[in-house]
Amino acid sequence: MPRSRSRSPPPRPSNSTSNSYRSNRSPPRGGGDRDRGYTAADREREAAGNRRKYDERSDRDRRGGGGESGSGRRDAREGGPVMKEPSPPPAAKEAAKPNFGLSGALAAETNTNAAGVTLKYNEPPEARKPSLNWRLYVFKGKDQVDIFHIHRQSAYLAGRDAATVDIPIAHPSCSKQHAVIQFRLIRHRNEFGDESVAVKPFIIDLDSTNGTFVNDKEIPASRYYELKASDVLKFGQSTREYVLLHEEAA
Known part of the structure; x- marks a missing residue:
């Protein structure tokens, strides 16, 4: 039978070899500070x-x-x-524009006569003095009792307040400031485009209690009503008639 061979154990490294191996190992990363730990x-x-x-x-x-x-x-x-940029502030609302129009109280102060009485009527921008000599003949029944020349100014106030009006009406059914006869500049254009102007008489009722009548027909309040020569005016329940004529009327 063949002889078995015995294997001898490998030689153990000497202390010098082990020490050189440990000395050749590189230190861990981070240095010695990390080895000591993270201190306060x-x-x-x-x-x-x-x-x-x-x-x-x-x-x-x-x-x-x-x-x-x-x-x-x-x-x-x-x-x-x-960081987001701040959004612009909302646009401010447009401030209300000042109103320089006359208030009611101030308008009343500027529309007073010499006696300090507040007038209910203001003339329009188209107010003009007439070129014709208009007259207002006053009749009581068949008798003429008075006459008013109404061509010297652009407007004539009729009513019961004798200290204020231009045409006094004594009847108790009439208002203190009853109506106004107003002369106005009127422009007219014909079918051919030609323009003509004329100053014409109008009457306006100032919201009187018992109304104003032209040729026995009551006119609307607070509206201009055109007058023509020979028209007959009445105020309230007065029986007096006011006939409108001018010098050229037939």
Whole structure:
């Protein structure tokens, strides 16, 4: 039978070899500081550095004005939150324009006569003095009792207040300021485009209690009603008739 061969164990490394192997191993990464651990002093130093960086960045933002080159863009580059630009304020509502028109009280003060009585009527811009000599003949029954020449001014106020009106009406059914005869400049254009102007008489009832009548027909209140030669006017329940004529009327 063949003889078995005995295997001898491998030689053990000498102490010198083991020591050289341990000495040739490189130290772990991070150095000896990390081996010692992260101490409270390290945390304090890191916190102080972070505060210093924050203060420096805040100073730069204040100096830069905070626009596109300010904090919004810088925070985005450094990884911080993107600061949105503030939205413009809502447009202010247009302020109400001042009203320089006359108030009721002021208008009343500027429309008074010499006796301090407030007049109910203002003449329109087209008011004009007539070129014809208009007259108002007053009849009581068949008798003429008075005459008014109404061509010397552009408007004549009729009513019961004798101290205020131009044409006094004594009847108790009439209002103190009853009606106005107003001469107005009227423009007329014919079918061929030719324009003509004329000063014509109108009457307007001032919201009287018992109305104004032209040729026995009551006229609307607060509206101009054109008059013609030979028209007959009545005021309230008075029986007196006021006949309108001018010098050229037949």
